[in-house]
Amino acid sequence: MHEPRIEPEKLDLWARLLVTHSIGGVTPEDRVMIKGERIAWPLIERIEREVIAAGGIPDVCIVPPNNERGKVWSAAMGRAGSEEQLARVPDWHRARYASMTKYIEVLGAESPASYAGLAREAAAALARADRPFADLRLARRWVITLYPTPAYAEMEGIPLDEYVRFVVDASTIDPRPLLAAEERLEPLFADGKRMEVVTWHPGEGRELVLTMSLAESIPVLSHGLRNVPDGEVFTSPDASSVEGEIFLDLPILNGGVDVSGIHLVFEGGRIVKYSAREGEAQLAAIVGTDDGARRLGEVALGMNPSLTRALKHPLFVEKVGGTLHVAIGASYETCFERDPKDPASRARLEELAARGVLNRSAQHVDIVCDFRGGGCGLRVAIDGRPVVVKGGLWVPG
Secondary structure (H helix, E strand, O other), rough: OOOOOOOOHHHHHHHHHHHHHHOOOOOOOEEEEEEEEEHHHHHHHHHHHHHHOOOOEEEEEEEEEOOHOOOOOHHHHHOOOHHHHOOOOOHHHHHHHOOOEEEEEEOOOOOOHHHOOOHHHHHHHHHHHHHHHHHHOOOOEEEEOOOHHHHHHHOOOOHHHHHHHHHHHHHHHOOOOHHHHHHHHOOOHOOOOEEEEEEEEOOOOOEEEEEEOOOOOOEEEEEOOEEEEEOOOEEEHHHHHHHHHHEOOOOOOEOOEEEEEEEEEOOEEEEEEEEEEOOHHHHHHHOOOOOOHOEEEEEEEEEEEOOOOOOOOOOHHEOOOOEEEEEEOOOOOOOOOOOOOHHHHHHHHHHHHHHHHOOOOOEEEEEEEEEEOOOOOOOOOEEEEEEEEEEEEEOOO
């Protein structure tokens, strides 16, 4: 299988978009962590050049191929390390993350199977160990993109050249025009108190209804500011308010494993029953990570009509126009307070966490339902007002 062939001009455009738009530019005061596997070097190198040209300091963090997304520990540590070893995170690792001001992550694996198949307890331990560093990243200006690799093309079941074209084209389109469509939904989310999501369970032949409170939530519009490609309106619901059932039909890739046909049942904000047609053991590992992994941390509408193909990778499938996704696990603090670092905001966030409104977990796993024709998604409404799909976009009904 040959290496991806990407035009240098496309790589330059991609890197420039990430630096100038997604993380809001770079100043001499910025230390920008650029993280990814060696296989993504053609893009990482160009991002590094952009940061240097802007006067900033690049901190290039190359990830081992057996470490999913550069977690604090690799799959080898998860399989063979003791609990005591997992707790001994080097001081320099903490200092490195604390010193960065902005963060760019380039996903794309040489060998995703090398970190698949971890025992449930090991996967949970790795997620818990990494959570403090994920929180440091989320507290900075950050963006994530995906570099097309032969292994990912194979997992998607798409010829490499075709896969590369799709990923690169989707990642180099100017995302700013998406803002206008997202702004049409913002008032509905901002003023809304209750969201209802109706899906169809194909195996049981019945409608499922999931409800949640948005009364204390803030909507966030994303148009190339956090992911590339991008396009979503998202928020974190009151985690304690989630009730009912949902079926999520589109396959996602998690830990090198395909998971699809997910059915979740919530009572009192907690997942009390779950199943998956494919990858149920992986879903069990996610849900069993900690108490917060039995709650929802996000609900979002995919708003990118140019993503006509639903890839398995969450970065892509959750952005497809006409999809809805929820995340098992951690809430986003910015979905409750615009400036989580402000002392008054911190106090309120702690109060929301104590009440179970804001959810904390080592996990944040997006799972997706298709509301386009033929999907299992049926209806979405906020305070009784429908939100419908038209022309690959969600619009107020």
